[in-house]
Amino acid sequence: MGASSLKAVPRPRVWNLVQQRFKESLHDESDLEICLETFSLDILLSQLKSVAEAHRNENILLASLSRFRPSLVCLNDFMTVLVLSFALDVKTGALLWGGICLLLSLLAPLEEIFSEVQAMLEELIAALPGIHPFEDNVILDEKLETAMVDLYTELAVFSARAISFIRIRRQHLLPIRQSWPQFSREFQQVLKRIQMLSQQVDRETRRAATTAALKWNNEMITLFQSLNTGHKHTSPELPCFHVPLTLNDRFYVREDLLDQIADTLSPKAGRSGPRTLALYGIGGAGKTQTALQYTYRTREQYDAVLWISADSTVKMAQDYMTVARRLSVVPATQETQDAFGAMAKMKSWLADTTCSWLLIFDNADNLEILDYGWPHGVVGSILITTRDFNASLHPASQGIYVNVFDTRMGTEALQRLLGPSYDDPNNTPLVSELNKTLGGLPLALNQISSYIRQQKMGLKDFLVFYQNNQDKLHKRRPAAFDYQHTIGTVWKLALEKLTGNAAVLQRLLAFLDPEAIDETILCNAASALSNQTPFNNSSLMFLSDPIDFEDAKAELLRAALIDRDPRTKSISVHRLIQQATLSGLSPSDKAHYFDLCSQLLCQAFPSSWTDKESVWVYHAWDACEKCLRHVMFLAERFAQVGEGLRCLDTFVELLLRCSWYLYETEYYEESQSLLQVCLQALERKGDTNSSRYAQARNVMGLVQVDLRENTKALENLKKALEIRESTLPPTDWGIGVSISNVGLAYTEQGDLPQAMTYLQRSLDFRKAINCRMVDNSYANIASCLLRMGKPHEAEAMYTSVPDVRDLTDEQLLRESLPRYASGMQLLSMVRQAEGQLDEALDFAFKVLQFRRQKFGARFKTCDSLCHVARLMVLTKKSMAALQLLDECISIASSLPKAEGYLALAYFRKYQIYKAEGHVYAADCLRDAIRAKEVTAGRLGSDYDPTLADDDEAAYTQLVAWLLW
Numbered sequence: 001m002g003a004s005s006l007k008a009v010p011r012p013r014v015w016n017l018v019q020q021r022f023k024e025s026l027h028d029e030s031d032l033e034i035c036l037e038t039f040s041l042d043i044l045l046s047q048l049k050s051v052a053e054a055h056r057n058e059n060i061l062l063a064s065l066s067r068f069r070p071s072l073v074c075l076n077d078f079m080t081v082l083v084l085s086f087a088l089d090v091k092t093g094a095l096l097w098g099g100i101c102l103l104l105s106l107l108a109p110l111e112e113i114f115s116e117v118q119a120m121l122e123e124l125i126a127a128l129p130g131i132h133p134f135e136d137n138v139i140l141d142e143k144l145e146t147a148m149v150d151l152y153t154e155l156a157v158f159s160a161r162a163i164s165f166i167r168i169r170r171q172h173l174l175p176i177r178q179s180w181p182q183f184s185r186e187f188q189q190v191l192k193r194i195q196m197l198s199q200q201v202d203r204e205t206r207r208a209a210t211t212a213a214l215k216w217n218n219e220m221i222t223l224f225q226s227l228n229t230g231h232k233h234t235s236p237e238l239p240c241f242h243v244p245l246t247l248n249d250r251f252y253v254r255e256d257l258l259d260q261i262a263d264t265l266s267p268k269a270g271r272s273g274p275r276t277l278a279l280y281g282i283g284g285a286g287k288t289q290t291a292l293q294y295t296y297r298t299r300e301q302y303d304a305v306l307w308i309s310a311d312s313t314v315k316m317a318q319d320y321m322t323v324a325r326r327l328s329v330v331p332a333t334q335e336t337q338d339a340f341g342a343m344a345k346m347k348s349w350l351a352d353t354t355c356s357w358l359l360i361f362d363n364a365d366n367l368e369i370l371d372y373g374w375p376h377g378v379v380g381s382i383l384i385t386t387r388d389f390n391a392s393l394h395p396a397s398q399g400i401y402v403n404v405f406d407t408r409m410g411t412e413a414l415q416r417l418l419g420p421s422y423d424d425p426n427n428t429p430l431v432s433e434l435n436k437t438l439g440g441l442p443l444a445l446n447q448i449s450s451y452i453r454q455q456k457m458g459l460k461d462f463l464v465f466y467q468n469n470q471d472k473l474h475k476r477r478p479a480a481f482d483y484q485h486t487i488g489t490v491w492k493l494a495l496e497k498l499t500g501n502a503a504v505l506q507r508l509l510a511f512l513d514p515e516a517i518d519e520t521i522l523c524n525a526a527s528a529l530s531n532q533t534p535f536n537n538s539s540l541m542f543l544s545d546p547i548d549f550e551d552a553k554a555e556l557l558r559a560a561l562i563d564r565d566p567r568t569k570s571i572s573v574h575r576l577i578q579q580a581t582l583s584g585l586s587p588s589d590k591a592h593y594f595d596l597c598s599q600l601l602c603q604a605f606p607s608s609w610t611d612k613e614s615v616w617v618y619h620a621w622d623a624c625e626k627c628l629r630h631v632m633f634l635a636e637r638f639a640q641v642g643e644g645l646r647c648l649d650t651f652v653e654l655l656l657r658c659s660w661y662l663y664e665t666e667y668y669e670e671s672q673s674l675l676q677v678c679l680q681a682l683e684r685k686g687d688t689n690s691s692r693y694a695q696a697r698n699v700m701g702l703v704q705v706d707l708r709e710n711t712k713a714l715e716n717l718k719k720a721l722e723i724r725e726s727t728l729p730p731t732d733w734g735i736g737v738s739i740s741n742v743g744l745a746y747t748e749q750g751d752l753p754q755a756m757t758y759l760q761r762s763l764d765f766r767k768a769i770n771c772r773m774v775d776n777s778y779a780n781i782a783s784c785l786l787r788m789g790k791p792h793e794a795e796a797m798y799t800s801v802p803d804v805r806d807l808t809d810e811q812l813l814r815e816s817l818p819r820y821a822s823g824m825q826l827l828s829m830v831r832q833a834e835g836q837l838d839e840a841l842d843f844a845f846k847v848l849q850f851r852r853q854k855f856g857a858r859f860k861t862c863d864s865l866c867h868v869a870r871l872m873v874l875t876k877k878s879m880a881a882l883q884l885l886d887e888c889i890s891i892a893s894s895l896p897k898a899e900g901y902l903a904l905a906y907f908r909k910y911q912i913y914k915a916e917g918h919v920y921a922a923d924c925l926r927d928a929i930r931a932k933e934v935t936a937g938r939l940g941s942d943y944d945p946t947l948a949d950d951d952e953a954a955y956t957q958l959v960a961w962l963l964w
Helices: 012-025 030-036 041-053 058-086 088-108 111-126 142-171 177-228 255-265 287-297 313-326 339-352 365-375 407-418 424-437 442-455 460-470 470-475 492-497 502-508 519-530 537-546 546-558 575-583 586-604 620-643 648-664 666-687 691-706 710-729 734-749 751-769 774-788 792-796 817-834 839-855 860-875 878-892 899-915 920-942
Strands: 240-242 275-280 305-308 357-362 380-384 399-403 563-565 569-572
Touching: 012 088, 012 142, 012 275, 012 569, 030 142, 041 058, 041 088, 041 424, 041 492, 058 088, 058 111, 058 142, 088 111, 088 502, 111 142, 111 177, 111 586, 177 470, 177 860, 240 313, 255 275, 255 287, 255 380, 275 287, 275 305, 287 357, 287 380, 305 313, 305 537, 313 365, 339 734, 407 442, 407 502, 424 460, 442 460, 460 470, 470 575, 470 620, 492 575, 502 546, 519 537, 519 546, 519 586, 519 620, 519 774, 537 546, 537 586, 546 563, 586 620, 586 648, 620 648, 620 666, 648 666, 648 691, 666 691, 691 710, 691 734, 710 734, 734 751, 734 774, 751 774, 774 792, 774 817, 792 817, 817 839, 817 860, 860 878, 860 899, 878 899, 899 920
Parallel strands: 240 305, 275 380, 275 399, 305 357, 357 380
Antiparallel strands: 563 569
């Protein structure tokens, strides 16, 4: 049946009657709305796949649907003929697609009935007339039209009656099998009618073909006669500007992109050969609007500007028919509407014409569709908008990646979209934050700014409102919003089409930080997991197979759902695509993919929870850093997952490892954030007496020790010790760790007798079990002795550490063990207490150099800067001391919870300026007091408010005695 041969004449009344019969055949009128949601074969297949995956007999249903697919493809061909030749509208077409989808969805739990109904549908489809009986140039008449419409009506009404049959018996609890003979008889009657109508269509086709042949002969005779009398064809009506879309005033024009397009496509003098360009990128990035801007801006350069929708062959053929008529390539008064024939003629015209033309293929996400409409051997200009980056390789010769806005451009665009009523300097940071939240996506900026303006919401209020209502806002279309998609729909179909490994990968990426996802993390972790016994995560196996992994990425890249940097071998995904992916997952699926990510990251993140190796992970900071952002992101997602996690212990272990790394690197605020999530997860599970709960309280306590929050630290460290003593074997090394940490906290608090009791106990315990961490106890006791005012005993204790006493300064400062640098800081403090200032300064300066290199702008560097500056003042080097204190102020002023070092540095400057009688002294003291008051608010009872503002002790109490 040559679909190109029949003319589509609008017949709303005919199809309205079909809709009415379908509606009357339904038992539940609400089913009509459900059916109308499925208006294509792709949507039908996607929805049936989702239904199958939700049932326990998933594999059987999927196999059955796979067998059904060829029949559905044949049905799709039949539907295409109805669309092109009989003006079947989308709503009426959805009756059959949606009816089949709803029917099979209702029957999915009933495996035997499902198979029988599927077989019935296959038999009905097989009885339809094939495509081939319709020859070219068939003239459509009333008899043929009636037969085709009746065929469609029989199919649609049968699906509606079948749905009602199932609905009624479910509602009244009647066994479906008991009434099955009645349904089978009705099916046989429908089958006979379809077979009869198909035969009628065949007869009418042959008759119409004969009539068409006679008409063609007559037309040829007339044509030759016109040639003999000098008749000429109608000339193309130029110029022709066929662009059905209008410019959007709210679209932010990107001049750089327009310049690049012009450089490639402009019909410059002397330039030969085709000029082809693909605009590719994520959905919602503004590809169509950019192409539209170019067409309007350069319309005077072309004789013909032709806009073709390329998201389906049907739309493409229909658009070609429209432009063919406008150009008089086919007569506007032609009775038959041969869309595919018109497309062929237009392609020939484009190849042969000498005029300049621009052809735009919009939404060409399926590049195979372009093969049907692509004009070959042309010299015009062709612009493609697509999500598939492969279009820049073929059929286009070049490509431009249309990226989302960067921070500056996105903020500027959003500010303009919001309008003058939001043009307040106080709003600028809020606009920037909103742009960052929306990931600079032009579609999102337009949609959200429209909503804000219409609701007249303040930006600060909206940011909170948005965080709590993302999904609803993404789906909501603001009034007068003239975009085809919303944030909630722009990726919906692409995500629903994903299957197999590509679908798994996309869902995994939704739980990872969207920027720079290192592929080696995923691959190596999956490979390591696959070697474990038992391994129950077969869905991750593709990550360890290079070919399968590449195939999965390729599918996502074609759909512009991810981007990839080949230099760093990393993947990125837009945060709004992540949100769209999550929105499409059921609660159980969210929990499943959260578990998978926990396993992958826990496998990749280094651990040191053993006395057999070093308890520190200094040697693996690089590996930790690669995983850090993803662990932080996963922790944020935890609140959205809720119940149903099967690998909660793995997730908790991951948080513990990461929080320890953050403790080591002095990202204290971030470490506390992860530990809070960890404790919440364990408490939600009721697991508050386990080793993991003790470890979380232990790490939290150590962080608080460094932040000088000693009361809170002791509470956590004592709780950890209590749990470990009650649950672990009496000689477990973890008990010794907790005893030592409690002693450390008492040292920092200044309760030195209590501190010495715990520290001596930890030393005895570790010696008794032959624990290699005994050096930790020696070092902590040395610190306590020094604070007691016993520098000689402190030095003797520290130098008795087996791993330290025989090392040189350089060996003590080797990069892998920063704790030894803190030991050298202790020796510097000992020398200072002994009055050996030059040696103290030498030790302290070496530690400062090490900490600058290892830690950068962190707490230990601030600690060393203040200590070295103090020693410089004591050795008459005040100017050099001021430089170090300024460096400390610069670091501490931008470091969360470092106000104590900020106050101490300002106070040290005050002391220097006061000694020299400088006017800056008062300013420095004022700044010191301000920072001290901020720190005092955080320390609470650990701060002594009775000390005077110009008393050095008021400032040294704000920071730790010694950072280990």
